[in-house]
Amino acid sequence: MVQRQQRQQRQDRKARLTAQDWADAALAAIREGGVAAVAVEPLAARLGTTKGSFYWHFANRDALVDAALDRWEQISTEGTISEVEAEPDPAERIRRLFTEAVASATADPLDVALLATATHPQVAAAMRRVTERRVAYLGRLFAGLGFPEPEARRRALLAYTVYLGHAQLGHAVPSVLPPEEGGELRAYLSEALEALMTRPTGPTRPPADR
Template sequence: MPTASAARSLTRDDWLDAAMSAMAHGGVRGIRVEPLAKAMRTSKGSFYWHFRDRADLIEATLERWEQLETDRVIEVVESTSHPRERLRRLLAIAHRQDARRPDPSVALTGDHDDELVRVVLERVTARRIGFVAEQLVAQGIAPEEAARRATLAYTSYLGYAALVRSAPGALPADRSVQRYIESVLTVLVSATTEHRGDG
């Protein structure tokens, strides 16, 4: 059993931070106790002070990811009064990532066969798309159209996140990111055009 001194050397949050970073690059398959301990220059004894086993760490890491990168982001964005400004702020936060710390969403899609990952991914995806759709409905867009646009926005975001990992040079440079965000926002909130036949 690990000693009290081992417990003090690294906290539970230290392990979760390291696991979050590993998950961002390799999904839950990247969360392995021995490599994490080696990277943090500690023994596995510290790990077992805070977690029962690897499955416990994975569950806690997924929970932390959902809280930090979905629940807390929505909470921050909701402090903005106007729905269009909420979307602008959300897009700015969502596109504030780089190759050193990409959104784990992309890596986690490779773990869809894991039941826990699948459940969390489905919940996070529904929450994110639902929040965007709510902001569009608040601007007068019909619910069905808002749902389609919100899905478009999220799939576009996942593509952006994938490029952060695989081809960051293809993405807008720092000064162009804001213009990119404004382009996405324009597409999201533009008036619906209905095409009708001649008869």
């Protein structure tokens, strides 16, 4: 009777820990040490449970990595897009998206950690999917400002490049960026974004022959 109760209690603990709990723990491990840091026993210790809880939700480690990457996509891409969509003005939408994305990437090294392991097949697939989604959404926002589709796509890619470059520098060599004090960093990022959002006022001329 006692053994049956103990077995039931263990099963209840496993059931209370959700697959999302494991995915979030795996993301925390990736944030700290890349995909190689996703290991079942250390994650079980982090969650205060046993490996049995892991196998209650996942067939193997690859399934957990996929769940973690899906979670990253939902939080950092789809969740952010949903929040930004509440802003009716396209220009303000771009400013808000850019500001929030840069602030998040500066505070959270997860995107940088994933970029560092982008050759991993599962990460590569998720990174490609997320990048295409983000650039496509940015392109839609620039198109909302009146840019033709090819130009909107080009500016979206430039904006995303600025975001990634800033995120990388912010974690690797923060000293090369303008300081946050006095608003210098905000002014620098705002200037870069406004340049991307400004439409040419006059005809463009082809480069002169040399």
